[in-house]
Amino acid sequence: MSKIKIVPCSGIGKVFGLLARESVLMVTEEKCPDECETLCLAHVVTGDDEVVGKINGENCITMDGCAKYCAKKSVEETGGIVVKSHKVPDYIKAHRGEEHGTGTYLTDDGWKYAEELAEIMVEDIKEIKAGVN
Amino acid sequence: MLGNRIGVISCSGEECLGGTISRLAVRKMMEELKPGMVSTLCLPLFIAGDGGEREFAEKYPTIAVDGCSKCCAKRAIEKYSSAVAGSIDVAEIIGEAKALEKPLSTRYITDLHMEYVNQTAAKTCEIFDEILAKQ
Secondary structure, three states: OOOEEEEEOOOOOOHHHHHHHHHHHHHHHHHOOOOEEEOOHHHHOOOOHHHHHHHOOOEEEEEEOOOOOHHHHHHHHOOOEEEEEEEHHHHOHHHOOOOOEOOOOEOHHHHHHHHHHHHHHHHHHHHHHHHHO | OOOOOOEEEEOOOOOOHHHHHHHHHHHHHHHHHOOOOOEEOOHHHHHHOOOOHHHHHHHOOEEEEEOOOOOHHHHHHHHHOOOOOEEEEHHHHHOHHHHOOOOOOHHHOOHHHHHHHHHHHHHHHHHHHHHHHHO
């Protein structure tokens, strides 16, 4: 079975884009490298045959930084099946008042928040795997 | 961030080191090298076409900073707006093999990676200054 694709928005203007990016890298590079992989959103949105072949009909998780949902929409338009869609601000309530950093770096609180987002995606992966197997 | 009249779009690719370098180089321009002078455009939003980014790139010179030779940012600008005012391919600066190494979290950035960022940002600034001189 092919790996689950996890695609963050990586928006460059605000910290939410970096939180999306770093949380996804935690999952794909450290927590579940055998179960999932990430794809370049920049490549996805070009619609190249190569990337369409990788994503079309595959289970995907998206992590967006804002309500534009660029990652989710782009993956869907490319034929990916978005099984789980998240937005960084959706989980901010418990982190009100914290400073998470900027689009360049994360603070300690930012890294803790990224870790929390990563764990949400790890649970997604377990659910998807349990449903498929 | 569309108030200034020269745009920069980073691919911020998630699949390779070059994407991390492209992203950090553009952030360095924004914060240190050309503070208040750069309009950064989100590539996915640019392609989605609903944030004013495409119109900006049609009107104003825009530089693409790509992490690998696929040049997704450059191709997107040319497809949806107009010719790029300049483009950077990180792979040409740090080497194709290095650019295609595994993606890197900012937690693991080393001095060598920062040197790649500095080189990429410096090249982008050269293009930026050339454009500015013509305006």
